Amino acid sequence: xxxxxxxxxxxxxxxxxxxxxxxxxxxxxxxxxxxxxxxxxxxxxxxxxxxxxxxxxxxxxxxxxxxxxxxxxxxxxxxxxxxxxxxxxxxxxxxxxxxxxxxxxxxxxxxxxxxxxxxxxxxxxxxxxxxxxxxxxxxxxxxxxxxxxxxxxxxxxxxxxxxxxxxxxxxxxxxxxxxxxxxxxxxxxxxxxxxxxxxxxxxxxxxxxxxxxxxxxxxxxxxxxxxxxxxxxxxxxxxxxxxxxxxxxxxxxxxxxxxxxxxxxxxxxxxxxxx
Amino acid sequence: xxxxxxxxxxxxxxxxxxxxxxxxxxxxxxxxxxxxxxxxxxxxxxxxxxxxxxxxxxxxxxxxxxxxxxxxxxxxxxxxxxxxxxxxxxxxxxxxxxxxxxxxxxxxxxxxxxxxxxxxxxxxxxxxxxxxxxxxxxxxxxxxxxxxxxxxxxxxxxxxxxxxxxxxxxxxxxxxxxxxxxxxxxxxxxxxxxxxxxxxxxxxxxxxxxxxxxxxxxxxxxxxxxxxxxxxxxxxxxxxxxxxxxxxxxxxxxxx
Numbered sequence: 001x002x003x004x005x006x007x008x009x010x011x012x013x014x015x016x017x018x019x020x021x022x023x024x025x026x027x028x029x030x031x032x033x034x035x036x037x038x039x040x041x042x043x044x045x046x047x048x049x050x051x052x053x054x055x056x057x058x059x060x061x062x063x064x065x066x067x068x069x070x071x072x073x074x075x076x077x078x079x080x081x082x083x084x085x086x087x088x089x090x091x092x093x094x095x096x097x098x099x100x101x102x103x104x105x106x107x108x109x110x111x112x113x114x115x116x117x118x119x120x121x122x123x124x125x126x127x128x129x130x131x132x133x134x135x136x137x138x139x140x141x142x143x144x145x146x147x148x149x150x151x152x153x154x155x156x157x158x159x160x161x162x163x164x165x166x167x168x169x170x171x172x173x174x175x176x177x178x179x180x181x182x183x184x185x186x187x188x189x190x191x192x193x194x195x196x197x198x199x200x201x202x203x204x205x206x207x208x209x210x211x212x213x214x215x216x217x218x219x220x221x222x223x224x225x226x227x228x229x230x231x232x233x234x235x236x237x238x239x240x241x242x243x244x245x246x247x248x249x250x251x252x253x254x255x256x257x258x259x260x261x262x263x264x265x266x267x268x269x270x271x272x273x274x275x
Numbered sequence: 276x277x278x279x280x281x282x283x284x285x286x287x288x289x290x291x292x293x294x295x296x297x298x299x300x301x302x303x304x305x306x307x308x309x310x311x312x313x314x315x316x317x318x319x320x321x322x323x324x325x326x327x328x329x330x331x332x333x334x335x336x337x338x339x340x341x342x343x344x345x346x347x348x349x350x351x352x353x354x355x356x357x358x359x360x361x362x363x364x365x366x367x368x369x370x371x372x373x374x375x376x377x378x379x380x381x382x383x384x385x386x387x388x389x390x391x392x393x394x395x396x397x398x399x400x401x402x403x404x405x406x407x408x409x410x411x412x413x414x415x416x417x418x419x420x421x422x423x424x425x426x427x428x429x430x431x432x433x434x435x436x437x438x439x440x441x442x443x444x445x446x447x448x449x450x451x452x453x454x455x456x457x458x459x460x461x462x463x464x465x466x467x468x469x470x471x472x473x474x475x476x477x478x479x480x481x482x483x484x485x486x487x488x489x490x491x492x493x494x495x496x497x498x499x500x501x502x503x504x505x506x507x508x509x510x511x512x513x514x515x516x517x518x519x520x521x522x523x524x525x526x527x528x529x530x531x
Contacts, residue, residue, distance in 0.1 A: 058407055078412075094400060099400075
């Protein structure tokens with residue numbers, strides 16, 4: 001275990017992934033150290049969620065390796081893989097709460113499945129998690145009764161129930177009003193100070209990114225093309241960053257860049273065949 | 276020319292991929308069925324939803340099928356004065372064939388489609404991803420209780436369907452076709468074998484397995500929002516029914 005103590009919490013090496021001929025991730029590298037928080041920016045549909053799903057093994061890369069604390073996720077057995085997944089808490093875009101269960105049962109789900117805690121201990125932990133996301137006492141509500149912001153925070157509570165070492169947030173504030181966004185950001189901040197996890201957060205909101213992250217990465221053309229501190233990011237002259245900071249579409253690279261590159265590759269191969 | 280070949284190749288590949296995926300999930304479900312932990316509470320819930328809730332529709336179907344079978348057989352057998360054997364024909368047909376198949380088809384329409392819709396909406400709202408992220412095997416958690424419940428409960432429904440089908444035939448024959456009740460009942464059981472019942476029950480257990488597996492799988496592989504859920508539900512009913520009818524032929528051949 002001593003070697004894994006020095007290893008980065010999350011390391012992606014040479015990840016490539018295509019869907020039906022469309023190349024989404026191309027030879028992507030990414031490292032997140034223990035306790036570090038990375039915000040991931042990028043245009044919609046560029047593959048940020050795909051990247052996040054690779055980190056926790058929801059998607060298997062076509063090429064490359066995913067290492068969690070120095071352990072190769074896809075070289076491990078399925079049982080070991082599940083053990084690695086337990087080190088993660090993932091929050092999904094719309095919360096992804098199990099709608100067949102109450103809020104309390106949702107948060108208790110990982111606890112009843114993966115711990116030997118008694119009913120009372122579980123109820124206490126559920127209450128504690130709800131407290132942390134500032135929604136005390138809503139255990140008996142159904143997910144369908146909750147607003148979008150509440151669903152996401154219940155999703156956070158479920159994600160942190162097992163006190164994971166790593167947190168993944170998929171667009172935690174997208175589509176929320178500014179006040180709810182602020183609440184969500186404060187909740188994320190509080191989870192960070194209490195649990196000190198490594199974190200990857202996908203967001204479109206620069207203000208959110210600058211508040212919760214130590215590093216800001218920009219995903220473009222299937223790779224992390226920019227990786228700097230929030231301060232550097234804000235002042236960067238890089239046209240891709242400037243396009244994002246100012247919100248100017250004229251500065252941004254065309255959307256289908258990786259696809260076009262793949263197309264070019266195909267054309268080249270076809271050319272070779274003809275020669 | 277290359278375009279045609281490419282299209283053909285892609286078609287073949289996608290069919291093979293589908294078949295491969297079916298058998299992968301088939302294997303994973305089988306492994307889940309034989310390896311603990313089973314979830315008795317979740318299975319019981321599914322038994323209620325697949326079985327108990329299907330009772331009315333299965334009984335109605337069986338009753339009218341038994342009745343119409345008596346009517347039709349009468350029409351045919353009258354031509355060579357064999358009306359006395361209506362009871363045997365109804366009982367044999369119900370036990371060996373119509374009870375299992377019609378019950379299988381009705382349960383596919385009711386429960387297989389519901390499974391596809393439920394798992395499909397779980398897929399499109401990322402609940403299945405959430406399950407995996409919480410280190411829970413979705414096949415073990417979602418497929419196994421449903422498939423297990425269907426295997427247990429479809430044969431039970433078939434026993435009910437067989438009985439009610441025979442009752443339906445009896446009522447039609449006695450009250451409408453003027454058959455002698457005592458002779459009719461005698462005839463019903465005269466040529467029946469225990470094999471007729473067990474072969475039907477073995478078939479129905481397989482049908483239960485198939486309809487639940489196909490329903491779960493269609494839902495599990497849903498793509499593309501609400502429209503995708505609708506498509507999966509339709510596919511579950513079509514593929515579920517087809518697989519029952521095809522399996523029926525081969526099982527009957529083997530079990531004869």
